[in-house]
Amino acid sequence: MRFADVPAATQRFVTLSRGERLEAADTENCLRFLVVVEGTAATCTTFADGRRQILGIEGPGEIMCGAMSGLGLQCWLEALDDCIVCDVNLSAVARQLSKDPEFLTANFRIVHRRLARSQSHLSTLGRLDSQERVLFFLAEMASRHTARNPGAPVTRLDMSREDIADYLGLNSETVSRILTRIRKSGLVKFLNRNEYVLTDIAAVAKRLPVEIPGPENFQFPHKPMEVIQ
Amino acid sequence: MRFADVPAATQRFVTLSRGERLEAADTENCLRFLVVVEGTAATCTTFADGRRQILGIEGPGEIMCGAMSGLGLQCWLEALDDCIVCDVNLSAVARQLSKDPEFLTANFRIVHRRLARSQSHLSTLGRLDSQERVLFFLAEMASRHTARNPGAPVTRLDMSREDIADYLGLNSETVSRILTRIRKSGLVKFLNRNEYVLTDIAAVAKRLPVEIPGPENFQFPHKPMEVIQ
């Protein structure tokens, strides 16, 4: 689906610095979309006492509908490092699109894919211990990186320890301890604080009770700029 | 959307006893649906070491597509007590439906609603402590009950402590301890092990850092049998 093919769509590119947010627009019909063009963002929610839970980490190509829905949750998209997000609003052509099978199918695929990832993450939070979560996280980030940069072995973490902790339901000190433990074990080769190589994916997979999703799960039918142009 | 309006749909009613399962059918196009007609079931996944995580508790009216998707997860629908599930397969009219805006919109709504609930539950598992989780669970079950039986104050838990624990990312002994604590606090009035009344929803809401979804979030446009007939 090419948003640009829809002449009446309004789209604006937003540059966000780390920590800046785009609030959810509580549309019911999902005619507003946010597309991460560059950088890394996160779908976040918060609790009354200020605790933040990151629901999803969104890399280039990721599309989420404006509602970023969660029952009873206040959600927003937050930049984890400097990024560009395209804010697409299709409300002006709501009636036309509501009869467009291609659009409806694409819309469905977007949400279905997000459901699959949400459920995978839910199960991680529900039953895995802290080491399993961090190891799985590193494997997942490596798969995403490979999807975007095949053949480039070094994965870079574009977010803070606090961000990783809020995604994995842990505390930042715990994430730091586990990363140190993993580095010392040799299971993952760290070049510095934020860059690493998974030299033996099979050895990592052996340590995890759940299948690591391959790069094919993080590929998009189009490159992000192509979606929008 | 009335499945029965689609003449070429195959649908079969399956009666499941507690513990029985319907495996996910790994269809990509979501043309197979499972509809809980009666009773309580759960969308489950498991880990290599046998730990089970319940992804969602499915009451009457709940529709899930056959994939029950979760990236890298093996999922199934498991009966938590005796129930009837309608297994609807629309593959025979795939081409026709792929151009039907009404069907595509309904399909989208199903998945979108499941995404909203999945994200809500994800945040619960990520950041709430055991007492908050159990209390929120009781409130959620009460809301669902009210959606189906307005005016009937008694909510009944149709699943074991182990089931509740696997849904909340806890251990069954922990669930039992917390339920005892809640019963003794008077916050929830238990009639017996499995039936209770939320006499003061405001007091419960006060103890939770997240908004309790009201009954309107658990209503369906049609009663389950109407969907299917």
Next chain:
DNA sequence: CATACACCTTGAGGCAGATCAAAGTCCGAG
């Protein structure tokens, strides 16, 4: 190059929840 600040790592202590075990309860079948 020096300084300041944000973030990371590490240490120590405490507690919530898991684990293991034992006793109790409820329900269904004979």
Next chain:
DNA sequence: CTCGGACTTTGATCTGCCTCAAGGTGTATG
């Protein structure tokens, strides 16, 4: 009505992760 089995509750102990604190590191700015 009794008995057996499944499930629940309660007790005791242990451990993984949180919390608080302190020191270290890396990067950006002047």
